[in-house]
Amino acid sequence: MKRIVIISVVCAALVGFVALPVLFAADAPKQDIVMKSPGAATQGPVTLSHAKHAKQKCEECHHKLKENPKDMKCGTCHNDLKAKKGDKSYYAAFHAPTSNHSCMGCHKSMKQGPTACNKCHAKKS
Template structure:
């Protein structure tokens, strides 16, 4: 293979890789977590920092557990995810954030971190500020 062809193919591969990297999912900045339409919240919405969780090495798929790594990431309140009222069941909105026996929920992960000596919020008022 000629040197020109090798260099050309290498540059094409580099540009393609850069294009794919820039097309990767970008987490939004800070946001407020609240229930989906039709579900009334009993507590204040929660301030959430994607940057803070990324700095703590929390991977996107930890919370967005159905994400395939390619498509757009959906929020927990998206249709078919955790969009149901109540406090029980896999698809209950409350479960996504408060299930105690899984590291996929905020409270479950924070309880695990708290046991390991980390300073993380675990009480209602620490996340649901008045």
């Protein structure tokens, strides 16, 4: 009898572990998002595919999600359009090579995904 209870609890935990991220990911946009720099950009816009990032947890990029779930725009906190480094830097939010919250940092640490400018940014028109 104890064996059945233990197996049931383990199965329920595994189902919860697999199903919960899928339930939360259901709110992620299905379409691609085109991100344009709010400042004077030297590169063109970036198209982000949420579908290609579906295995990631939202919090991996949107690291302030728990504090402010209604505002997931990076520019809310990263609003310094001139600085290339620092917590407030809009540029660093996407390009910091050692931050797993930035696109480039995550791609480098996972050793997959683009890290060259022209592989993310469209040609500036």
